[in-house]
Amino acid sequence: GAVVSQHPSRVICKSGTSVKIECRSLDFQATTMFWYRQFPKQSLMLMATSNEGSKATYEQGVEKDKFLINHASLTLSTLTVTSAHPEDSSFYICSAGFRPPRGTDTQYFGPGTRLTVL
Amino acid sequence: LAKTTQPISMDSYEGQEVNITCSHNNIATNDYITWYQQFPSQGPRFIIQGYKTKVTNEVASLFIPADRKSSTLSLPRVSLSDTAVYYCLVGEGNTGKLIFGQGTTLQVKP
Secondary structure, three states, rough: OOOOOEOEEEEEEEEOOOEEEEEEEEEOOOOEEEEEOOOOOOOEEEEEEEOOOOOEOOOOOOOOEEEEEEEEEEEEEEEEEEEHHHHEEEEEEEEEEOOOOOOOOEEEEEEOOOEOOO | OOEEOOEEEEEOOOOEEEEEEEEOOOOOOOOEEEEEEEOOOOOOOEEHHHHHHHHOOOEEEEEEEOOEEEEEEEEEOHHHHHHHEEEEOOHHHHOOOOOOOOHHHHEEEE
16 A cells, blocks of 8 residues: 555656656555655755645745645645756656555655656 | 754665664654665665563564654664664654654774
8 A cells, every 4th residue: 555656757858848747646545745856976955845736835946936736635746847958857756645554645756757858 | 844863974784783773752653753864866766663671573662651752763683784774753643744864874894
């Protein structure tokens, strides 16, 4: 249980184009979803917190007009990188919060999406 | 914002028990402690979570002292496939936000 998927797993695009990444919780309804990015040899950096039906909360320094987040349902959140540039090339990872019958919210992570902007 | 401190790296040999300690001096009353494992080019994988004392599952144990200012992840009899980065995280209260530190790179040698 608590499986999170991401699509696509890898994408290559030209500079100036927009790329959409989907994050789905497959066997549970997520209380909250989160988006991270990770550069080579570095740790994960939280970009934003996403709740179904409301606007995402972005971390300081993350441009909300650049990284559009839509959380259409309790199982789907999307991240759109608009007008992508080479410096946006990174590994993007989502996570979904799962609350078991007993215990606290636990985040389960997707497999990640490798974005390369040429 | 509760931060965590872990050793940057550790080496071990196959079959040994590995203990990774994490400091979280500013942990809040309602924060849980969660450990994740990450392999290159993959998302972090949940290992174990606890609030206090000891928690054990099929892959690891988590020891948390009474003051909760630190925790120790224990991996019994590691194998080469346990070579990975291990992150200790403290949940940010009701928001559930997790702020990743640098993690501990564990290298298991034959």
